[in-house]
Amino acid sequence: MINVTQESDNTFTISWDHEDPGESIFNSFTEQDFIEVLKYYSERSLSQSNYTAKSYKEFEEVDYDDPESDEIYHKDNNEAN
Numbered sequence: 197m198i199n200v201t202q203e204s205d206n207t208f209t210i211s212w213d214h215e216d217p218g219e220s221i222f223n224s225f226t227e228q229d230f231i232e233v234l235k236y237y238s239e240r241s242l243s244q245s246n247y248t249a250k251s252y253k254e255f256e257e258v259d260y261d262d263p264e265s266d267e268i269y270h271k272d273n274n275e276a277n
Contacts, residue, residue: 198222 198219201209210230212219225233 198210198212201211203209210222212222214220214223
């Protein structure tokens with residue numbers, strides 16, 4: 197298991213089992229490699245979160261009892277594709 201520890205000087209130490217086949221990929225990582233991976237997955241997670249929130253908001257705005265509202269929603273989504 198990869199362990200990340202925040203130090204008292206606000207730096208982080210990342211440790212792993214260098215002999216573990218699943219974790220040994222990190223043996224060749226540089227500090228910059230870790231920064232890039234963390235940055236990539238943070239941005240990806242934020243993007244997915246924003247997309248989900250936007251989709252949920254659009255879902256709430258549709259009046260499913262009004263057939264025209266449903267048609268407008270589908271029309272807008274089909275035009276985007």
